[in-house]
Amino acid sequence: MKKISIIIPAYNEAATIHLILNKIKEVILLNNLSKEIILVNDSSTDATEERIAEYIVANPEMGITYIKHDENKGKGAALSTGIKNATGDIVVIQDADLEYDPEEYNILLKPILEGHADVVYGSRFMGGKPHRILFFWHTIGNHFLTFTSNMFTNLNLTDMETCYKMFRSEIIKNINLRENRFGFEPEVTAKISRIKGIRIYEVGISYYGRTYAEGKKINWKDGFRALYCIMKYGFFKLK
Template identity: 65%
Template sequence: MTRFAKLSIVIPAYNEARTIHLILDRVRKVDLSGGINKEVIVVNDCSTDDTEGAIQRYREQHRGFDIQYYAHPVNRGKGAALHTGIARATGEYLIIQDADLEYDPREYNELLQPVLDGFADVVYGSRFQGSKPHRILFFWHTIGNRFLTTLSNAFNNLNLTDMETCYKLFRTDMVQSLSLQEQRFGFEPEVTAKISRIPNVRIYEVGISYYGRTYEEGKKIGWRDGVRAIWCIVKYGV
């Protein structure tokens, strides 16, 4: 079994004042397999609401729960927030956690299992595999996600079912070795293309649950991001 000491959890946040304390609670309460410690890194991408205040109040209320906090002085996009968090991660492995409530931190151990079993360097959590609960929402989003995943697979010679998933777990040294450029949601196809080209990288996928949000509830990705994703797949996949 693969042993390691620390998992870095990178949380990009933009205008999540209403829910950031809830996701931090879930991350704080989850116990990782094998006694692995958690390093939590929150990057506030110049939110215009009280996200910063909510994070600082949470840190005051839970002083024993170490949260590294970084704030961008201008809004740069989710990808840029992830770049900041990835660069500061010190755990042997790293997982991305959105600041909303669409993904369940209790499933970290399922993503970790292929690593602990000695099989994987990278694990994607697929919303389209397995029998876990999935909120029923947008038909065209599902079609778009499947199209982007198929296109990405064709360019990168992979057989993923969910390239656009938030839950991506990486060996930290691998993802830190990449020269990542995309500032917004183009992060997903770019990191997939570049990680797939690391010699002998072992990529696995596990099924996860998905508690999606509507736009009224705070969902941010739109059709323009889908168009950008297609451009990124072609740019980084050739």
């Protein structure tokens, strides 16, 4: 039986961490894939660790692998830690908030399980799925970063910045990841685009975005870092 590794980076997500874990618990995967949850606490300063400990005690059957960074390193660093510890055949990234719905793992899984894809991106902009209406300039920024990334990767993605990225394990484990924060998205996109024969698919997903008052963390500085990373890994092709 194949196994999917669900990598969850968490920083100050005490209010939602148990809710997203409940959603993952309820998902029935295609082909009866087994689930492996790797939860990386990026040195949270709220009650995230306490909520996780309580959840693990109450749900031992989920077999959650819990890892904690001694200091806050960023989302990219947490993802790198999770990927290194993943033992599944397929790896998917899941934010610890409620912006993305684990019920849609099966949408991402289908092209891989049918033998068509090595990597699948979940696009918030392909239509046909619920999409919370929020920030105009964030949307413009996402489209601009995706467009600029596509110029250097020669891909035709609609949502490079999406959280939902799914990989066959041997693909993502063989990529040297350098970025510690939100630069992970353009870095990994640039590096997979250079793999000979790689098959990348994109599927439409829902998006239940949140406001800054509700805990959203990415800001304009991360947008400039993403643009820098597009140039660094896309134009200059840093390995």
